[in-house]
Structures are given as structure tokens and as C-alpha cells.
Amino acid sequence: MGIIKARHVAFDYLRMDEEGQVESRSRAVDDVDLDVEAGDFVAILGHNGSGKSTLAKHINAILLPTEGTVFVDGKDTQDESKLWEIRQSAGMVFQNPDNQIIGTIVDEDVGFGPENMGVPQDEIWQRVEESLKAVGMWEYRSHSPNKLSGGQKQRVAIAGVVAMRPKCIVLDEPTAMLDPNGRQEVIRTVRELNRREHVTVLLITHYMEEVIHADKVIVMDQGKIVMQGTPREVFSHVGELKRFRLDVPQATLVAYELQKAGIALPDGILSNEELIGALEAYRKKRQNK
Amino acid sequence: MLRDITLGQYYPANSVLHKLDPRVKLAGTMVFIVSLFAFRSAEAYIGATLFLAAVIRISKVPLKFMLKGLKSIIFLMMLTVVFNLFLTRGTVVFRLGFLAVTEEGIETAVFMAIRLVYLIIGSSVMTLTTTPNDLTDGLEKAMRPLGKVRVPVHEIAMMMSIALRFIPILLEETDKIMKAQMARGADFESGGLIQKAKNMIPLLVPLFISAFRRANDLAMAMEARGYHGGEGRTKMKPLVYRGRDKIAYLLLLLYLVLMFLVNRIGFFAGLI
Known part of the structure; x- marks a missing residue:
């Protein structure tokens, strides 16, 4: 049974005039089907305005679909009585690290979710300790979040979600405001959570380097899903990705250009190491000739 | 800093x-x-x-x-x-x-x-x-009886602690906007009182916009983490008399x- 199951989801943003009449509507998500299996690491890619963040907010029931249905862990997001259960089973991490930390001390912030759920005090402390250790921020538990780096703040935010023991974590461009070091820090943390704790991860991003480890990549454009598959499958269509205004990892791009120049390299090269390996193999083949 | x-x-x-x-x-x-x-x-x-x-x-x-x-x-x-x-x-x-x-x-x-x-x-x-945190906690607990006459005690305390968390962030942002506007030739120093107040507009408008955006983000983040008011909430660090x-x-x-x-x-x- 998939943990997230969306069918024909569509969402309209409405622009109201002063009288509250609908002035115009713009479709952000258009007829999307999405299936995520428990334990998967799924990445959603898309250019600005592709509807990827809007789709993400449906999984946490922050937005409700205009058309279609979203089921999270078997619960319909339209069902208001299940709202808090859904928010507990699908945690969400946002883009701006400053705007999602509520507590004035790190451990208080991590405890915020469990406090809301009405978890008994002893267990809150236990959960806070576990989740801060899981993201490697336990030493910073009594710091003020204002004194942490962007990557550290984002890890605290992830710990805050982990402490609610969700089955699935949705990360909405968690690295967009971070420097390269912070980005790596956060992605490493997310991958570890997925591998060790088997938390389902839905990562929304426009950085290609972050998706090469995903089990499945979904590409969105203008509210629709336009490509999906393993990273290797998706990145072998460099031309198409460019049409959706997406960059590909540098190694993939070099391989693609070399292919066009007539050098026979395999499709779907993702990392520098793979590219070097493929080039070595190519050289040997030519020498043998 | x-x-x-x-x-x-x-x-x-x-x-x-x-x-x-x-x-x-x-x-x-x-x-x-x-x-x-x-x-x-x-x-x-x-x-x-x-x-x-x-x-x-x-x-x-x-x-x-x-x-x-x-x-x-x-x-x-x-x-x-x-x-x-x-x-x-x-x-x-x-x-x-x-x-x-x-x-x-x-x-x-x-x-x-x-x-x-x-x-x-x-x-x-x-x-x-x-500490400001303890103070808010203390106020929340001390004012709890007022909750019976429909004073939103928990909400007031929550607002206070959020304000405490965001004051340094907004201060830093003010500093940033000020420098950005000064780089474009804005003048915050000279002129009389009225002129000085007028000069603050290019500082205040962006600051307000950003504060509202932050508030919106924060509200969403709080809801996403299951915040639904003080009801049914447990405390991580409850106050106990010794x-x-x-x-x-x-x-x-x-x-x-x-x-x-x-x-x-x-x-x-x-x-x-």
C-alpha cells in the first residue's frame, strides 16, 4: 500500500477583488497522479512556477485539492476529522530556516510538535533527544537558533519534524537558501534518515545534484508531471530536461555534449566518477582498435 | 553584531x-x-x-x-x-x-x-x-485563571514568545535593509525631525512586507507541525514549585x- 496516493489532483489559486469576488484563477497543479511507496526517496524537480511546492502542500493538508483526491497513509486529506493525524504522519520542512523555527531554544523547538500532539512530558524529552541525535544536533540543544548556521537551522527543523514520528517527510526546497556546505549537510541528513529509519522522503528541489540518489525522480512543468523514472532514466533525456528549463548535473551535461560530438558514451551518466570511468573505457576501446 | x-x-x-x-x-x-x-x-x-x-x-x-x-x-x-x-x-x-x-x-x-x-x-x-522565556511561561501560568473569563492566555503567551524569537531576526533585517538603501543613496542621518521621519519610509515599507511574509510562513510551519491552540497541549518544561x-x-x-x-x-x- 502506497503511503501517498494522489488521483487527478488539480489546484487553482484564486485572485479576489475587493468585494471577495473571484477575479481570476490560475491553475497551479493540473491533473496530477502521484504514488509514493513507504520507505522510498522520491524527488520532485521543476522550474519556478511548475507547481511543485503547491503539490507538496497538499500532502500535509495545508492546501486541499480543488479537484481530485489525496490520500496520505490511507486517510483522505479532505476529511477534517483526520487533519491532525495527517499532519502527524506527513511532516513538512520549508524553505526558509528562520521562518519555521518557533522555539527560542533548540530543544524547545524540537519539542513543539510533540507538545502539540499532547505527548506526555517524559516521552517528549526522549523524542527530542532521539531526533536531535538523528540529525547530529544534540550538542546544540541549549543554543539559541539565532546563533546557528543555515544548514544547522534546517537540521533542527528536520529534527522538529522527526520528533513527531512521521511516516513521511516532505521537504519543500529545504536547501534553496543555503550555501553549498549547508546544502550538503541537509541532504546527507535526509538520506541518512531515509536509509536508517526508513522514513519516506519527498524532496522538492531544483538542484540536480540532490536528486541523483533518489529512488525515483518526478519532473513537473506547468502543473503537470512531464517525466518520471529513476534518476538515470530521467537524466538520459537531456534535451527534454532543457526544454523544461532544468539544468542537468555537470557530468551528465558534459557526457551529453560529448555524445553529440560523436564520442560513444553510455546514456544517463550522473556523477563525475561515472564520467571518468566511461571516458577511460572509451579510450581503451580506441587504443585497442 | x-x-x-x-x-x-x-x-x-x-x-x-x-x-x-x-x-x-x-x-x-x-x-x-x-x-x-x-x-x-x-x-x-x-x-x-x-x-x-x-x-x-x-x-x-x-x-x-x-x-x-x-x-x-x-x-x-x-x-x-x-x-x-x-x-x-x-x-x-x-x-x-x-x-x-x-x-x-x-x-x-x-x-x-x-x-x-x-x-x-x-x-x-x-x-x-x-530569562524572557521563563517570564512568558510564568505569565501564562499565572494568568491561567483569566482563561475562564475568555482571556486567550495561551495565545498571548505564544505571541510573546514568538515576538521574543523574532525581534533579533527583524533587527538584523532592519540593519540589512538600511545598508541596502544607504548603498542606493538613502540618507538616514541628516535633516530635521520631520525629514528624518520621512526618510524612514524606504526602511519601514520593506521591513513591514518582510515581517508579514515571515508571519505567513511561520503560521504555515506551525500548522504543519500540528499546532491548534492550547487545548490538548502538553508542556515540555512545565513549571513546578519547589x-x-x-x-x-x-x-x-x-x-x-x-x-x-x-x-x-x-x-x-x-x-x-
Whole structure:
């Protein structure tokens, strides 16, 4: 049974005039089907305005679909009585690290979710300790979040979600405001959570380097899903990705250009190491000739 | 750096006063203020002085920090003193043009000044020994009975703690916007008062916009983490009274009773 199951989801943003009449509507998500299996690491890619963040907010029931249905862990997001259960089973991490930390001390912030759920005090402390250790921020538990780096703040935010023991974590461009070091820090943390704790991860991003480890990549454009598959499958269509205004990892791009120049390299090269390996193999083949 | 400023004016030290439950300190400040205004005799002021001196001593906070708060009220204090001095009717001591200084006027002016000074120092003792977080927690718990008459106590406390968390962030942002506008030739320094106020517009507008955006994001993040008001919420760090808190309450009661007695006796002595 998939943990997230969306069918024909569509969402309209409405622009109201002063009288509250609908002035115009713009479709952000258009007829999307999405299936995520428990334990998967799924990445959603898309250019600005592709509807990827809007789709993400449906999984946490922050937005409700205009058309279609979203089921999270078997619960319909339209069902208001299940709202808090859904928010507990699908945690969400946002883009701006400053705007999602509520507590004035790190451990208080991590405890915020469990406090809301009405978890008994002893267990809150236990959960806070576990989740801060899981993201490697336990030493910073009594710091003020204002004194942490962007990557550290984002890890605290992830710990805050982990402490609610969700089955699935949705990360909405968690690295967009971070420097390269912070980005790596956060992605490493997310991958570890997925591998060790088997938390389902839905990562929304426009950085290609972050998706090469995903089990499945979904590409969105203008509210629709336009490509999906393993990273290797998706990145072998460099031309198409460019049409959706997406960059590909540098190694993939070099391989693609070399292919066009007539050098026979395999499709779907993702990392520098793979590219070097493929080039070595190519050289040997030519020498043998 | 702006982010390093401490809010409120917490002075970290290891004293009994620092460890007391914030509710006790709130109650203590209230008792002290009430005692200042309810009992008005020289003896009572001596009592209040002794109490304040003892508390400052226990708090281990240097006196210098206590007096800092006075700077901001100097103007207010002067005003009160001047008004009391010249506008109280009674036995005239001497005249300055059409203004008469009376015996009663001098008395009230002196007492008023003492009261104001003690009021500020008294509340400084509380803010210097209590972290803003503890203070909010204490206020929430102390005001809980008001929840019965539909005062949104939990919400107020939540707003206060969020404000405390965001003040440094917004300060830093102000700094950033200011520099960005200055780089484009904005001038925040010169001109008269009105011109200066006008110059603040390019600073305030972006600041407000960003504050609203932050509020929107934060609300979404709070909802995503299951926040739905104070109902059914547990506390990670609940306030619990300890032995020392009970002793402190007893001492406060003792102080109040003593002050009452001193005031009475002093009053009667004055009559005779």
C-alpha cells in the first residue's frame, strides 16, 4: 500500500477583488497522479512556477485539492476529522530556516510538535533527544537558533519534524537558501534518515545534484508531471530536461555534449566518477582498435 | 553584531533569585509595587528600602545594571517632581515668581521620586534575573485563571514568545535593509525631525512586507507541525514549585505583614 496516493489532483489559486469576488484563477497543479511507496526517496524537480511546492502542500493538508483526491497513509486529506493525524504522519520542512523555527531554544523547538500532539512530558524529552541525535544536533540543544548556521537551522527543523514520528517527510526546497556546505549537510541528513529509519522522503528541489540518489525522480512543468523514472532514466533525456528549463548535473551535461560530438558514451551518466570511468573505457576501446 | 544583543536585560548569574520560579518573582514584584503605593510613611519607605537592598544583594547582579533602567525615566521623574513641587497646595515655604513651593509639595515630590526609582529598580530585579522565556511561561501560568473569563492566555503567551524569537531576526533585517538603501543613496542621518521621519519610509515599507511574509510562513510551519491552540497541549518544561519557591512566598507574606504593621504603628506615632 502506497503511503501517498494522489488521483487527478488539480489546484487553482484564486485572485479576489475587493468585494471577495473571484477575479481570476490560475491553475497551479493540473491533473496530477502521484504514488509514493513507504520507505522510498522520491524527488520532485521543476522550474519556478511548475507547481511543485503547491503539490507538496497538499500532502500535509495545508492546501486541499480543488479537484481530485489525496490520500496520505490511507486517510483522505479532505476529511477534517483526520487533519491532525495527517499532519502527524506527513511532516513538512520549508524553505526558509528562520521562518519555521518557533522555539527560542533548540530543544524547545524540537519539542513543539510533540507538545502539540499532547505527548506526555517524559516521552517528549526522549523524542527530542532521539531526533536531535538523528540529525547530529544534540550538542546544540541549549543554543539559541539565532546563533546557528543555515544548514544547522534546517537540521533542527528536520529534527522538529522527526520528533513527531512521521511516516513521511516532505521537504519543500529545504536547501534553496543555503550555501553549498549547508546544502550538503541537509541532504546527507535526509538520506541518512531515509536509509536508517526508513522514513519516506519527498524532496522538492531544483538542484540536480540532490536528486541523483533518489529512488525515483518526478519532473513537473506547468502543473503537470512531464517525466518520471529513476534518476538515470530521467537524466538520459537531456534535451527534454532543457526544454523544461532544468539544468542537468555537470557530468551528465558534459557526457551529453560529448555524445553529440560523436564520442560513444553510455546514456544517463550522473556523477563525475561515472564520467571518468566511461571516458577511460572509451579510450581503451580506441587504443585497442 | 545585532544578533548578539540580549533581550529584556537578563543578567546570567548563579543566585537563588535566578533559580526561583518565575511566578514567585512576578508575585514578588507585584507585592513590592503594591507596598510602595499602599503604605506612605517614612517608616514604610525604610522597610521597602531594606527589602530592596536585601533582594539586590541576593540577586548577585551588580548595582550598576539595576541603575541602568533609571536613565530612561529621568525625564518622567523630573516632570513629576516639578509638578508636585509647584502645584501642591499647603503651607508656603518660599515663592519663585508666581509659583509657590509648599511643605506638602516637597514631601510629595520626594516620596514620588523615591517611589518611581524603587518601582523601576524593583522590576529590573525581576527582568535581570529571569530569562524572557521563563517570564512568558510564568505569565501564562499565572494568568491561567483569566482563561475562564475568555482571556486567550495561551495565545498571548505564544505571541510573546514568538515576538521574543523574532525581534533579533527583524533587527538584523532592519540593519540589512538600511545598508541596502544607504548603498542606493538613502540618507538616514541628516535633516530635521520631520525629514528624518520621512526618510524612514524606504526602511519601514520593506521591513513591514518582510515581517508579514515571515508571519505567513511561520503560521504555515506551525500548522504543519500540528499546532491548534492550547487545548490538548502538553508542556515540555512545565513549571513546578519547589521548596525554595514556597519559602519565598512565605517571606513575601511576612514582608507584607511587617510593612502593614510598620505603617500602622508609624501612622499612629505620627498622630500622637
